[in-house]
Amino acid sequence: MLKFTSFSDVENLNDLIQEALNIKRNPLQFQSLGKNKTLGLVFLNPSLRTRLSTEKAALNLGMHVIIINVNQESWAWEIRDGAVMNGTKVEHIKDAAAVISQYCDLVGIRCFPSLTNREEDYNEQLLNQFITYCSVPVISLESATRHPLQSFADLLTITENWHRPERPKVLLTWAPHIKPLPQAVANSFSEWMRHAEVDFIITHPRGYELHPDFTTGTKICYNQEEGLQKADFVYVKNWSSYHEYGKIVPANDTEWLLNKEKLAVTNNAKIMHCLPVRRNVELIDELIDGENSIILQQSHNRLFAAQGIIKKMLEQILTTS
Amino acid sequence: MLKFTSFSDVENLNDLIQEALNIKRNPLQFQSLGKNKTLGLVFLNPSLRTRLSTEKAALNLGMHVIIINVNQESWAWEIRDGAVMNGTKVEHIKDAAAVISQYCDLVGIRCFPSLTNREEDYNEQLLNQFITYCSVPVISLESATRHPLQSFADLLTITENWHRPERPKVLLTWAPHIKPLPQAVANSFSEWMRHAEVDFIITHPRGYELHPDFTTGTKICYNQEEGLQKADFVYVKNWSSYHEYGKIVPANDTEWLLNKEKLAVTNNAKIMHCLPVRRNVELIDELIDGENSIILQQSHNRLFAAQGIIKKMLEQILTTS
Amino acid sequence: MLKFTSFSDVENLNDLIQEALNIKRNPLQFQSLGKNKTLGLVFLNPSLRTRLSTEKAALNLGMHVIIINVNQESWAWEIRDGAVMNGTKVEHIKDAAAVISQYCDLVGIRCFPSLTNREEDYNEQLLNQFITYCSVPVISLESATRHPLQSFADLLTITENWHRPERPKVLLTWAPHIKPLPQAVANSFSEWMRHAEVDFIITHPRGYELHPDFTTGTKICYNQEEGLQKADFVYVKNWSSYHEYGKIVPANDTEWLLNKEKLAVTNNAKIMHCLPVRRNVELIDELIDGENSIILQQSHNRLFAAQGIIKKMLEQILTTS
Numbered sequence: 001m002l003k004f005t006s007f008s009d010v011e012n013l014n015d016l017i018q019e020a021l022n023i024k025r026n027p028l029q030f031q032s033l034g035k036n037k038t039l040g041l042v043f044l045n046p047s048l049r050t051r052l053s054t055e056k057a058a059l060n061l062g063m064h065v066i067i068i069n070v071n072q073e074s075w076a077w078e079i080r081d082g083a084v085m086n087g088t089k090v091e092h093i094k095d096a097a098a099v100i101s102q103y104c105d106l107v108g109i110r111c112f113p114s115l116t117n118r119e120e121d122y123n124e125q126l127l128n129q130f131i132t133y134c135s136v137p138v139i140s141l142e143s144a145t146r147h148p149l150q151s152f153a154d155l156l157t158i159t160e161n162w163h164r165p166e167r168p169k170v171l172l173t174w175a176p177h178i179k180p181l182p183q184a185v186a187n188s189f190s191e192w193m194r195h196a197e198v199d200f201i202i203t204h205p206r207g208y209e210l211h212p213d214f215t216t217g218t219k220i221c222y223n224q225e226e227g228l229q230k231a232d233f234v235y236v237k238n239w240s241s242y243h244e245y246g247k248i249v250p251a252n253d254t255e256w257l258l259n260k261e262k263l264a265v266t267n268n269a270k271i272m273h274c275l276p277v278r279r280n281v282e283l284i285d286e287l288i289d290g291e292n293s294i295i296l297q298q299s300h301n302r303l304f305a306a307q308g309i310i311k312k313m314l315e316q317i318l319t320t321s
Numbered sequence: 322m323l324k325f326t327s328f329s330d331v332e333n334l335n336d337l338i339q340e341a342l343n344i345k346r347n348p349l350q351f352q353s354l355g356k357n358k359t360l361g362l363v364f365l366n367p368s369l370r371t372r373l374s375t376e377k378a379a380l381n382l383g384m385h386v387i388i389i390n391v392n393q394e395s396w397a398w399e400i401r402d403g404a405v406m407n408g409t410k411v412e413h414i415k416d417a418a419a420v421i422s423q424y425c426d427l428v429g430i431r432c433f434p435s436l437t438n439r440e441e442d443y444n445e446q447l448l449n450q451f452i453t454y455c456s457v458p459v460i461s462l463e464s465a466t467r468h469p470l471q472s473f474a475d476l477l478t479i480t481e482n483w484h485r486p487e488r489p490k491v492l493l494t495w496a497p498h499i500k501p502l503p504q505a506v507a508n509s510f511s512e513w514m515r516h517a518e519v520d521f522i523i524t525h526p527r528g529y530e531l532h533p534d535f536t537t538g539t540k541i542c543y544n545q546e547e548g549l550q551k552a553d554f555v556y557v558k559n560w561s562s563y564h565e566y567g568k569i570v571p572a573n574d575t576e577w578l579l580n581k582e583k584l585a586v587t588n589n590a591k592i593m594h595c596l597p598v599r600r601n602v603e604l605i606d607e608l609i610d611g612e613n614s615i616i617l618q619q620s621h622n623r624l625f626a627a628q629g630i631i632k633k634m635l636e637q638i639l640t641t642s
Numbered sequence: 643m644l645k646f647t648s649f650s651d652v653e654n655l656n657d658l659i660q661e662a663l664n665i666k667r668n669p670l671q672f673q674s675l676g677k678n679k680t681l682g683l684v685f686l687n688p689s690l691r692t693r694l695s696t697e698k699a700a701l702n703l704g705m706h707v708i709i710i711n712v713n714q715e716s717w718a719w720e721i722r723d724g725a726v727m728n729g730t731k732v733e734h735i736k737d738a739a740a741v742i743s744q745y746c747d748l749v750g751i752r753c754f755p756s757l758t759n760r761e762e763d764y765n766e767q768l769l770n771q772f773i774t775y776c777s778v779p780v781i782s783l784e785s786a787t788r789h790p791l792q793s794f795a796d797l798l799t800i801t802e803n804w805h806r807p808e809r810p811k812v813l814l815t816w817a818p819h820i821k822p823l824p825q826a827v828a829n830s831f832s833e834w835m836r837h838a839e840v841d842f843i844i845t846h847p848r849g850y851e852l853h854p855d856f857t858t859g860t861k862i863c864y865n866q867e868e869g870l871q872k873a874d875f876v877y878v879k880n881w882s883s884y885h886e887y888g889k890i891v892p893a894n895d896t897e898w899l900l901n902k903e904k905l906a907v908t909n910n911a912k913i914m915h916c917l918p919v920r921r922n923v924e925l926i927d928e929l930i931d932g933e934n935s936i937i938l939q940q941s942h943n944r945l946f947a948a949q950g951i952i953k954k955m956l957e958q959i960l961t962t963s
Contacts, residue, residue, distance in 0.1 A: 028357055031357075036670055036673075036702075038698060038701065040694070043394065046394060046395050046396055047394065047395060048389070048395040048396060048412065048417060048420065048421070049420055051389070051394065051395070052361070052387055052389065052420075052421065052424040052425075053423075053424055055387050055424075056359060056387065056424040056425075059359065059385045060357075064701050066694055066697050066698065067709075068690070068693070068694065069393075069394060072393065072394075072711075072714065073685065073688060073689065073693065073711060073714075074688050074689060074690040074693070075688055075690060075918050078921070082922070082927060083921065083922065084921075084922040084923060085920035085921050085922060085923050086820050086920065086923050090918050090920065091690065091917070091918035091919075092918075092919070092921050094921075094931075095917055095918065095919065095921075095930075095937075096690060096918075098938050098941075099690065099691055099694075099917065099938070099941045100690075100694065102695075102938070102941060102942045102945070103694040103695055103697075103698040103945060104694075104698075178407050275412070275416055275420065276396050276411050276412035276413075276416065276417075277412075277413075277416065278406035278407070278411065279399070279404060279405075279406050279413050279415075279416075280403070280404065280405040280406060281405060281406050281407050285403060288416075289415075295416075296419055296420070296423070299419075299420045299423060300423045303423070303424060349678055352678075364715065367715060367716050367717055368715065368716060369710070369716040369717060369733065369738060369741065369742075370741055372710070372715065372716070373682070373708055373710065373741075373742065373745040373746075374744075374745055376708050376745075377680060377708065377745040377746075380680065380706045381678075388709075390714075390715060393714065393715075499728050596733070596737055596741065597717050597732050597733035597734075597737065597738075598733075598734075598737065599727035599728065599732065600720070600725065600726075600727050600734050600736075601724070601725065601726040601727060602726060602727050602728050606724060609737075610736075616737075617740050617741070617744070620740075620741045620744060621744045624744070624745060
């Protein structure tokens with residue numbers, strides 16, 4: 001694996017899941033693999049879980065970690081090719097990526113969408129420019145349209161919580177929020193669920209349809225109550241509109257806030273969320289902290305998801321060097 | 322030791338002092354203790370000494386260190402239970418603490434007081450919420466009302482500078498400042514001195530009385546000259562009013578600024594300050610840099626204080642795991 | 643070597659070059675040298691290449707690295723001796739330097755010029771104050787007037803690209819920019835080139851003369867075309883005026899922007915720049931990305947330059963301890 005930015009970089013999903021679950025049983029078993037290797041973590045946006053879990057994953061594999069907080073600690077980046085750089089951007093991503101990869105063996109990068117320019121965001125301009133000019137393997141720590149480390153951890157969590165022969169019913173339900181959020185977590189979750197051994201369905205108000213690339217073939221349902229029927233896993237997440245790009249489309253939001261009564265029609269569903277969560281806006285305390293919540297298991301699995309991916313990449317690097 | 326947030330977490334003070342002084346003689350002697358263990362350092366406020374000394378202490382014990390600058394690098398935290406999070410706070414401390422402790426074996430946290438809400442500050446709401454939801458041991462890197470690592474280093478410094486059989490006279494004297502500062506250092510120093518083998522006395526202008534929890538039984542003196550009489554150690558520190566909470570109570574400040582003449586009545590007292598110090602506002606250059614100053618010895622001992630505490634915690638973790 | 647802040651700290655240039663080139667052949671060969679030693683990196687200004695290359699260099703030598711982002715993570719520093727600190731500066735550099743060096747074995751510091759007070763900048767007040775109060779060796783990560791790690795890497799790059807018996811002609815040419823930049827890179831490059839086995843010449847518009855300390859004896863030429871004649875290396879860099887200190891002196895800037903036609907008179911010159919570069923303002927894409935560009939080789943050599951210097955310092959520390 002020489003790139004991990006979307007589901008399509010996964011060669012063998014089942015193998016990857018087993019790798020991560022094996023690592024979870026003994027996180028230090030591959031500690032010699034990363035000896036003298038350096039992981040650079042580039043942040044253009046805030047991060048808690050991703051920052052810590054990826055750093056810890058690398059440490060568990062014996063690597064060094066170098067953190068780069070762009071804008072705060074370094075120079076703002078221009079991303080347009082051929083730009084006449086007479087504005088506020090001091091360095092071109094072309095140069096920054098080339099330079100960073102001279103000092104690191106592997107690089108992770110977090111770059112959120114603008115939510116104002118849909119084309120640029122959905123072309124993953126920043127991420128792709130970075131990858132083009134980076135001479136070492138790149139891991140997405142969440143980009144404009146995807147958050148694959150999160151989705152991988154989500155799938156690990158579902159796997160750990162399902163022990164029956166039939167496929168579980170997994171519902172992704174839109175949740176209210178006060179600010180426009182990226183579609184990345186929802187996009188990625190859809191992408192991964194469509195390839196996993198699950199029956200996947202999405203429910204959201206009209207106007208919040210995701211980009212068809214992520215949902216074609218997936219059942220969409222505008223009635224939350226119907227979506228919840230016999231669900232085994234309920235993934236709660238807000239996202240802003242893709243069609244009215246980056247907007248909060250008028251909708252009777254509070255109707256979409258879950259409660260125990262609504263969940264009664266599920267199959268005693270487990271509750272999932274990627275965090276951070278605005279408590280009592282997106283999801284109520286009672287459900288976040290309730291016995292069916294597997295939210296903290298998701299964040300814990302971020303560690304093993306990251307470690308699985310970094311391990312695959314280290315193996316590739318060591319094979320080819 | 323599974324928590325270090327105040328003097329009351331110390332089981333045996335003399336043992337702890339001897340531990341730290343032993344570490345100082347050979348800082349690397351317990352280097353295998355922290356192998357593969359990670360210390361997370363969470364900063365909600367600026368830090369120089371605490372940041373560096375605690376990081377170095379952990380490295381000396383063979384640990385990895387992960388730094389988390391909240392607000393700058395991560396999301397602002399809500400601390401009120403049951404809050405409807407529709408404001409500017411993006412993540413609840415409940416979730417942040419739970420998540421951080423999934424990736425670390427030990428967590429240090431710095432959280433200054435608001436100085437506007439006395440009740441919240443003196444309930445140590447943030448620190449206590451963090452501890453409640455953190456699943457690993459927590460070290461205070463200075464909280465709303467206490468700075469125990471500082472006080473421990475201060476006591477080590479006094480111990481190293483006193484070789485007579487009788488108890489030294491230790492004076493904490495209020496100093497002028499231009500901004501309202503927390504009471505944390507003064508509170509903690511009082512708390513530790515009351516339990517140490519010293520004669521402790523505090524002098525400050527009327528209006529600057531500390532919370533009685535920290536001073537009951539301690540001699541308070543409103544006359545600095547009287548307080549200085551035969552003092553062996555003079556600890557200089559500003560704090561804002563506890564009673565008119567967070568305020569600078571009108572007082573003829575400059576009268577409280579020390580000089581050599583005033584110190585003539587002491588027993589050739591050593592001068593102490595926790596740093597940072599506003600030179601020539603709180604304390605004059607001549608005294609900070611003078612031969613009686615043991616200020617840099619205090620900051621040096623921050624390293625061994627931190628290392629002593631982390632060692633105790635690692636031993637506890639290794640015993641119970 | 644107990645200090646590395648300018649060329650004058652170099653004892654034997656040829657030996658230093660060979661050291662760095664030897665390290666480049668096997669960067670991990672001296673990995674035991676820095677065991678249990680800590681490098682503190684203090685940043686008062688942004689940094690990408692310097693931050694990463696110096697951190698990686700220290701890791702390659704087996705050291706730990708502690709990062710200190712002053713202003714962001716710590717307290718703003720007062721640098722004037724005897725200052726009454728009743729303004730916005732919370733800590734004196736005297737105390738900060740003393741404290742930092744208690745926790746580190748070696749300290750790097752980056753401190754840009756104000757560009758408003760020439761005397762203070764050219765006295766290197768901040769750097770010199772820091773060194774005065776620092777009890778361990780100090781490496782400049784770029785100061786008000788010099789950037790020696792950059793110049794050392796530049797010289798390594800020239801050395802690697804020159805295999806003829808005669809001296810290469812090295813030209814430093816001023817380039818347009820939209821903001822006033824420090825003279826540090828140009829000063830340092832001049833200082834190093836004057837001592838290297840090269841024929842060195844500087845070309846810039848009138849008004850951009852550097853401080854004579856860095857250029858006395860060096861050929862200055864106000865006609866870029868003439869300067870370019872038969873050049874083997876063309877180092878492109880903007881700097882603001884020294885005489886009208888920190889100003890952009892009126893000049894027909896765009897005339898100084900290089901292109902392929904202008905370079906035709908060179909000896910098929912290699913193109914150099916220290917980065918970050920404002921593309922198509924200072925230097926056009928075609929030249930930055932062209933086959934004669936050795937710009938990324940320069941940034942790569944930052945790693946080995948840093949490692950060479952740190953190695954010399956570690957050897958000194960280990961000898962004297």
